[in-house]
Each structure stands twice: as structure tokens, then as C-alpha cells.
Amino acid sequence: MRFQGGNIYSYKGVPPTIFKIFQAGAIPAKTDGENQYGVWWRGKSPSLGASFYELIRNSYPYEKVA
Secondary structure (H helix, E strand, O other), X not given: OEOOOOOEEEEOOOOXXXXXXXXXXXXXXXXXXXXXXXXXXXXXXXXXXXXXXXXXXXXXXXXXXX
């Protein structure tokens, strides 16, 4: 997975169904905000960031690739 800052990570063991849900950005944003990459608001969907935090982050082992 490549993050906005350019770092690439490999996540191990993510089931295909979880990855598809993430890929669709199916979890709506839970916060409002703005940064150098864009603007988001509560309920924004699709939201790859919210989906990543809800489904993958802290749930699967990972390693930095680049």
C-alpha cells in the first residue's frame, strides 16, 4: 500500500473480502479535517483513510517496503 507521503508498506494476511471493502472506501469518515492531500468531513464516502484505519491498521502485520 502506498501512502500519500510516498512510503510503501506491505500488509500480510489481509483477507480478500476485507481488502475489497477497503478498496471501495466503504467505511465513511468519522472526523472533519483538511491537510495537504485534501479535505474530508464526517460521513464522507468513499473514504480510503477511514476504511484503512477501521479495517487494516493495527489488525495485520506489516513491513515498510520503500
